[in-house]
Amino acid sequence: MNFDDTGENDPLGNDADPITFGDGAATNAVTDDLEANADSYEDLVMRRVVAYVQQSQEYLESTDMAKRVSLWHEKIRYAGSLSMS
Secondary structure: OOOOOOOOOOOOOOOOOOOOOOOOHHHHHHHHHHHHHOOOHHHHHHHHHHHHHHHHHHHHHHHHHHHHHHHHHHHHHHHHHHHHO
16 A cells, blocks of 8 residues: 555545644643743753752761761760770
8 A cells, every 4th residue: 555645545535634622722732831841851961960969969968977876876885885894
């Protein structure tokens, strides 16, 4: 089967209409909104990088805090064992 611009051998026939919903205004509004809020690839990558760096900093801070708390516990444990001796 060969499809060409003339519509011959068109399985849908020449009278096929595109699918529309209602008057099309809602579809156009959604499309316009998506286009207005669309970000470039670079913007999306930049946001991901910034979020990753922020999460990394938070992880490092929490890890540092965990190390300090662990050291503090060891000091308390050591001090407690001295006083009991």
